[in-house]
Amino acid sequence: MLVFKTKSLLINYLKSFLDLNKPVGFVPTMGALHDGHLALIKNSSKNNKLTVVSIFVNPTQFNNLEDLEKYPRTLEKDIEKIKNICSNCIIFAPSVDDIYEGKTCAASIEFDGIEFEMEGKHRPGHFDGVGTIVKKLFEIVKPTNAYFGEKDFQQLQIVKKLVLKNKIDVTVVGCPIYREKSGLAMSSRNERLSIESKESAAVIYKTLQIAKEKFGTKSAQEVSLWVINSLNKNKDLKLEYFEIADENTLKTCVRKAKNKKYRAFIAVYIENIRLIDNISLNN
């Protein structure tokens, strides 16, 4: 398995693929790979001549230093996992200096307001960091197709906007959420949960499923109130937000419209670990 530690070595290697117009798939990650990441990698590997998997814990998208420091870093294990499932993958694992060249800061990016909803409200600057790194990585890899999980649904919409606004020649492919048997959405952060907390966290998806059922007959406000009240009674977790929003604009649903797609979004803390999830409500 080829592992490139600098962008110049990677760019040099990719030249022959790009010159011959062979499709290059790209799966950007921050490592600590789980089955959700592996599904993205398999999807890309099947549909492209070559797949680049980047493993880079991007400092500029963390608004909390402790979260950045505690983010799991498991490069050797990640390389093994990719090796086991992909024969046409290569890995890009650069250093912060190689990427940011001494200026480790995010550009301020406009995403037509999407950046101020939900995650944007609660993690100021987060999407500037995501936009900055994804743009840099797209410029290095020049992928034909790039794969992102729907667990970070707002991030997926942000990346689509970034591509549109900057006229970047890449197809952004959104892939369904992978879940543990309990229904808990797979996340690298789950590694930090104790067994008991993992069990408690199963309530997140159960609640989303009930919210979806209720949304068939009740208003968005009634559903939201029910979720907020029921989770506030749960001592194992702290609800940060629950929101029912238009899937495209991510604006809060005030009144349901027949031709619109809605999603419920949630963020909770369990044992000080922040978990997010979402569910499509009407498709």
Ligand code: PAF
């Ligand atoms: O979803 C992630 O892991 C990160 O936000 C990404 C897209 C790799 C950018 O650092």
